[in-house]
Amino acid sequence: GENVEQHPSTLSVQEGDSAVIKCTYSDSASNYFPWYKQELGKRPQLIIDIRSNVGEKKDQRIAVTLNKTAKHFSLHITETQPEDSAVYFCASHTLTGNQFYFGTGTSLTVIP
Amino acid sequence: NAGVTQTPKFQVLKTGQSMTLQCAQDMNHEYMSWYRQDPGMGLRLIHYSVGAGITDQGEVPNGYNVSRSTTEDFPLRLLSAAPSQTSVYFCASSFQGGGYTFGSGTRLTVV
Numbered sequence: 240g241e242n243v244e245q246h247p248s249t250l251s252v253q254e255g256d257s258a259v260i261k262c263t264y265s266d267s268a269s270n271y272f273p274w275y276k277q278e279l280g281k282r283p284q285l286i287i288d289i290r291s292n293v294g295e296k297k298d299q300r301i302a303v304t305l306n307k308t309a310k311h312f313s314l315h316i317t318e319t320q321p322e323d324s325a326v327y328f329c330a331s332h333t334l335t336g337n338q339f340y341f342g343t344g345t346s347l348t349v350i351p
Numbered sequence: 352n353a354g355v356t357q358t359p360k361f362q363v364l365k366t367g368q369s370m371t372l373q374c375a376q377d378m379n380h381e382y383m384s385w386y387r388q389d390p391g392m393g394l395r396l397i398h399y400s401v402g403a404g405i406t407d408q409g410e411v412p413n414g415y416n417v418s419r420s421t422t423e424d425f426p427l428r429l430l431s432a433a434p435s436q437t438s439v440y441f442c443a444s445s446f447q448g449g450g451y452t453f454g455s456g457t458r459l460t461v462v
Contacts (some may be wrong), residue, residue: 263370271448271450273450273451275450275451281455282441282453282455282456283394283451284453284455285450285451285452288450308431328393330393330450337360338384338396338399338409339396339451340396341386341393341394341395342393343391343392343393344393
């Protein structure tokens with residue numbers, strides 16, 4: 240089955256700096272890659288996603304890039320703010336088995 | 352739209368008891384899933400469904416049953432609760448090709 244690895248597990252940045260979280264996947268049939276943000280005690284919420292026919296997608300301060308050849312995708316947050324502090328999960332969706340597979344999460348702390 | 356509604360929000364069970372976690376969505380989503388979230392282990396798939404009458408096992412199905420008699424509802428049954436099932440449980444739904452909408456979660460403690 241699919242294996243999604245996420246790095247780093249923890250990340251601390253100064254307010255205003257950029258943060259990058261990287262995920263790799265194993266199933267070449269994976270075709271959809273969402274990112275979720277989970278604040279403490281809350282539910283995960285979809286913040287951005289990318290499909291396999293697109294290399295990059297941006298939404299204000301967040302962006303996601305996909306490298307299908309290398310089987311990795313990354314979340315980029317620019318001009319970080321304290322409210323960006325949360326756990327971020329990547330996921331991949333594979334047509335094989337029709338499931339979502341999640342990474343183990345990255346705890347991001349933005350230091351004011 | 353209420354989105355995905357989970358009940359109860361909190362539950363304490365004694366070892367060996369059974370219970371059902373309820374999940375309902377009003378978005379006419381085909382896909383529904385149950386995940387458990389444990390510290391340091393991310394989200395692990397318990398069971399999922401791609402439509403009414405169709406269910407399948409995920410990564411950690413043992414000790415849990417599901418059914419999907421309608422598009423809206425996807426209850427998760429714990430057959431005989433064990434301390435290892437202490438966790439936060441999330442129900443999620445999506446349309447085909449889309450990302451999940453998660454419920455607010457159920458925090459379950461088995462003593």
